[in-house]
Amino acid sequence: MKQKVLLGLSGGVDSAVAAYILKEQGYDVSCAFMRNWDSYANNDILGNPTIQDDVCPQEQDYADAKAVADALELPLYRVDFVKEYWDHVFTYFIDEYKKGRTPNPDILCNKYIKFDAFFKYAQSMGFDTVATGHYAQVEHGDEYSRLLRGADNNKDQTYFLCQMPKEALRHTLFPIGNLEKHEVREIAEKLALESVATKKDSTGICFIGERNFREFLKNYLPSQDGDIVDIETMEVLGKHIGVMYYTIGQRKGLGIGGTRGPWFVVGKDVKKNILFVTNGNESDWLYTDSCIVSGVNWFPSEKPEGELACTAKFRYRQKDNDVTIRFIDESTVFVTYPQGVSSVTCGQEAVFYLNEECLGGGVIEDVFKDKESMQSKIENRENK
Numbered sequence: 001m002k003q004k005v006l007l008g009l010s011g012g013v014d015s016a017v018a019a020y021i022l023k024e025q026g027y028d029v030s031c032a033f034m035r036n037w038d039s040y041a042n043n044d045i046l047g048n049p050t051i052q053d054d055v056c057p058q059e060q061d062y063a064d065a066k067a068v069a070d071a072l073e074l075p076l077y078r079v080d081f082v083k084e085y086w087d088h089v090f091t092y093f094i095d096e097y098k099k100g101r102t103p104n105p106d107i108l109c110n111k112y113i114k115f116d117a118f119f120k121y122a123q124s125m126g127f128d129t130v131a132t133g134h135y136a137q138v139e140h141g142d143e144y145s146r147l148l149r150g151a152d153n154n155k156d157q158t159y160f161l162c163q164m165p166k167e168a169l170r171h172t173l174f175p176i177g178n179l180e181k182h183e184v185r186e187i188a189e190k191l192a193l194e195s196v197a198t199k200k201d202s203t204g205i206c207f208i209g210e211r212n213f214r215e216f217l218k219n220y221l222p223s224q225d226g227d228i229v230d231i232e233t234m235e236v237l238g239k240h241i242g243v244m245y246y247t248i249g250q251r252k253g254l255g256i257g258g259t260r261g262p263w264f265v266v267g268k269d270v271k272k273n274i275l276f277v278t279n280g281n282e283s284d285w286l287y288t289d290s291c292i293v294s295g296v297n298w299f300p301s302e303k304p305e306g307e308l309a310c311t312a313k314f315r316y317r318q319k320d321n322d323v324t325i326r327f328i329d330e331s332t333v334f335v336t337y338p339q340g341v342s343s344v345t346c347g348q349e350a351v352f353y354l355n356e357e358c359l360g361g362g363v364i365e366d367v368f369k370d371k372e373s374m375q376s377k378i379e380n381r382e383n384k
Contacts, residue, residue, distance in 0.1 A: 002028035005173065006122040007131040008114060009033055009069060009076065011061030013196040014133030016068040017184045018175040020191060022131060023072060025175075030127070032077040033065045034118060036085040036109070067195040077125075081117050088112035094220055097244040100270040101347025103363075104316075106160045111297075115161075115168035129171045136161055136358075137177035138169060144301040145169045147358040152180040159316045162351040162361030163297045214245050226273035228256055231266055232280055240275045243268040249286055249343030287340040288367040293350045294332045296362035303327050311353045312337070314344045314364065320353060333362065340369075 005022055009015045009031035022029045035058060062078065069076035089108040096103040114132060122130045134157045135150030147169060150156040164172075176184055188197035214223075223242035230237055238256040240246065246254075250265045254277065257263075266285040267276040278285050304327070311320035312335065321341050325333045335350060344350075344367045351361035 002026060003129060004028045004030070004127045005129045005131050006077075006125065006127040007031050008118060008133075009065045010133065010202075011058075011064035011068075011196065011199075012133065012202060013188050013193070013199055014135070014176055014184060015065075016072075016133070016193050016196045017179075017187045017191075018131060018133040019068065019072055019074060020187065021175040022173070023074065027129075030075045030077065031065070031069050032079050032118070032121070033062050034113065035062075035078065035080045036082060036089075036113060038082045064195040064199065068193055071191070071193055079118070079121055081113050084117045085109070085113055096347050097217065097221055098270075099347070100243050100268040102247050102345060103347050104160070104349050107163050107349055107361075110161055111163040111165070115164040115172065119165075119168045119171070129173055130168070131173040131175055133176055134161060134174050135177060135181075136174045138172060138174055140170065144299060145172075147299055148177070149353075149356050149358065150174075150177045155181050158353075158358040159313055159349070159351045159361075162349060162358060163295075166297070166299060169299065214241070217245065224273055226275065228254065228275045228277055231276040231278045231285065237263070237277065243270055243273060243275050246275055247343075248345040282342065283340065286342045288344050288369045289338050289340050290334065290336045290369075291344055291350065291367045292328075292332065292365045293335055293362040294365045296327075296331045296333055296360055298331075298360040300359060308354075310359065313351045313353070314341060315348055323352070325352060331362070332365075 005027045007015065007019050007022060007029060009019060011033070019029060019031055037058065066076055089105050089112060092108060093103055093105045115130070119130055135152055135155040136158045137148040137150060139146040139148060144166065147158055147161060149158050185197060221242070221244055223245070225239050225241060226243060227236045228238045228240050229235065240254075246265050246268065248265055248267070251262055254263055254265070256277070260279055263277045263279050264282070264286070265275060266278050268274070269276070304325075307324050307326045309322070309324050312323045313320060321337055322339065323335050323337045325335050328334050344364060346364050346366060348364050349361050350364050352359040
């Protein structure tokens with residue numbers, strides 16, 4: 001009896017080719033298009049249906065997915081996760097931005113939608129396994145399933161999968177993980193999947209898409225001007241439009257150029273609405289040598305006893321950094337990297353690797369340099 005697989009068909013080329021590969025491998029394949037965002041319904045939740053927000057172009061994506069499913073002669077379901085996305089992804093995203101942190105909603109979407117809500121939906125429909133078009137690989141063993149980097153180093157998406165539930169990983173396939181992007185497009189072209197073969201890769205996240213990020217956030221987080229302050233001298237250099245719109249290490253879009261630049265962001269005081277910058281030595285302010293990571297999702301069946309030498313990415317597409325990690329409780333690790341790493345930022349994700357295997361990841365809660373947190377350094381400057 002063929003194994004039944006439900007594949008998330010997004011309307012892009014990656015999931016389209018994944019569907020074809022699964023069918024060729026002999027699986028009993030069905031497809032599902034996930035609808036995760038509804039601007040009008042979400043604005044009603046806020047009690048402000050007059051918010052001006054363009055609708056996510058998901059209807060075109062659905063039409064493209066339908067064309068692929070028809071071409072491959074596969075059934076296509078349409079499933080609605082708008083409420084789940086709002087409750088578990090977007091609300092958290094907004095709350096973190098209010099705190100001046102910069103979360104990664106794509107990681108949250110994989111954790112709560114694609115590999116939780118969608119996985120449970122698949123089980124309720126009688127499917128054994130789910131599949132997606134992620135550039136990642138999985139090796140199913142007796143004790144646990146290993147999440148491995150995709151063959152295309154430039155497209156590897158294990159960073160975004162670090163928080164997917166372990167149980168879901170045990171029942172997941174990544175059919176294109178052993179391919180490079182150009183190979184995926186070549187397959188789509190040979191199959192004459194015209195709706196997706198040359199379709200541009202999606203950028204950003206669904207509820208923002210190609211729109212201006214700041215303008216979108218202003219619908220949900222009213223901007224509040226405040227001072228931009230030189231952390232070295234405490235001199236006010238100009239005005240910002242809201243500290244939540246800036247990230248640690250940011251160098252562009254500050255509006256304070258001139259002969260004294262370039263300037264870069266080194267800290268944020270959310271309560272006082274101050275954005276701290278410097279044009280000094282980057283290593284003095286942006287480089288840290290340790291951090292605390294919480295909410296760690298750990299794929300291996302056992303956690304290491306004592307210290308483990310591995311590598312970590314503190315943001316997507318960053319090169320691997322040599323680190324040593326030590327669990328200080330069930331889901332919190334202390335991470336050290338004595339060589340120093342720039343712009344390790346609270347609220348973002350630290351993802352751990354051992355060679356090609358993704359071990360898991362969690363949220364960066366605090367960063368340190370020479371046992372002094374960046375916030376303490378800022379407070380010391382303010383009190384002078």
